[in-house]
Amino acid sequence: MKNRGLVATTVNPFGDIEHQLTCFNSWKQAGYAIKTFNAxxxxELLLKHGLVEQEIIEIDEGDTTYSQNQKxxxxxxxxxxHISRVHQxxxxxxxxxxxxxxTPLTRVLKSLAPCLALARREVLSLSEIDPRDNEFYRGGLDLFFLSSEAVEPFSDELRVCEAANVMAFGAPGWDYLAGAIIEQKLYGxxxxxxxxxxxxxxxxxxTLNEFAPYARDIARLLHLEKSEPYWVANEYAKRISSHCKTNLPIRSRLQTFFHPNGSNRSSDAPTSSSIKLTDINGILTNANLKRLRAIIKRVSEEGDWGVANQFIPGCFVRTAPMTAKLFTLWNFLQAQPQSHQTLxxxxxxxSLHKAEIKNCEILPGAQRDDAIFSVFASELVNHKIFNKRLFDYLVWSSTxxxxxDILARIKLCLGGA
Structure with a gap:
């Protein structure tokens, strides 16, 4: 039988099943043999949702985390x-x-390295994907390619880890540990x-309460000086970003295989045409208005400034990054009912505020200003906290x-703060 490449995942029937099945079917459409591993x-529930028996590999309850967290x-x-026994x-x-x-890319991936840990492309919706977008989430890893020759060595390395018996899909830290094994032990x-x-x-x-055993394993594999969970998580996130920048030529090669694969027929596009945008000094002429409205709408729905941090860079041209972020925050605040502005x-x-500011202070110049803005905006949007010292810093550091002018208008939106 021709080795099409196997995709292993776990579809959660208690989650957003419709979206998961859309993703599941995308791998089938691309020509892979995809299997979901479930208790x-x-x-039984997945069969009722339309999957067939051949697509499901039943595992014992003991091979899940049910005894630990009832999941x-x-x-x-x-x-x-299991995969090592089928040699795929x-x-x-x-x-x-x-x-x-x-089309299956296992041969292409295998030509790049015996194994790969991959950071995902982040999108606002599956209906508006532009291949020119370069928005990737490097705070974690979502795909792991193991050549048939690398599967058993990966298994051997994982078996000696402290976290081996708890490492599971969806557990905080499982992706970092998999990445550490791949890069440090398998030449991936x-x-x-x-x-x-x-x-x-x-x-x-x-929280990162469950991350402790992963942190100790990662610290051992990478010879880190500490194994404190938050510190290790922060260090490994920076490591992912560094590797991704180093390996931009690999991304460029993979980009040549981009295909929407039916994604742009999706109906999950955010409807945001009613959001009114206000211009200042012609900034709107350099913005993708549809995307800007979609960002503001999603921030409102999620109550999370993180979505703006992720997508603003791809929304503006000929606009300084800090100006674009301030402009988006101002328009977001204007779109909110006044009752939501109680601060x-x-x-x-x-609170981790002091630790976050301490991390900002060690950064150079523009990176420090950007990090402090992210703390200020996240606290304001996510937690309704207005920090006057951070606001004054942003005014002082404006270029x-x-x-x-935008900061003055933000202050007016907040009732003078």
């Missing part, structure tokens, strides 16, 4: 051990990743994946009169 109770999250080690190249991926190519690479898309949603990880200057107990 019997979930498999049927499939553990990675048993899945990889495999892509292990989350169930909400859409294949943006139209970490890079962007322009041939796979993820529809943006707010991060669902509330506080108090931080809840356990143009337009930025100062």
């Amino acid at each position: 019997p109770k979930e498999a 049927y999250l499939p553990k990675i080690l048993p899945i990889v051990e 190249d495999v892509i292990i991926t989350n169930s909400d990743i859409f294949a943006l190519h139209s 690479r970490i890079c962007d994946a322009p041939i796979a898309a993820h529809k943006y949603h707010k991060n669902t990880y509330s 506080s200057n108090r931080y809840p107990e356990g 143009t009169s337009t930025q100062v």
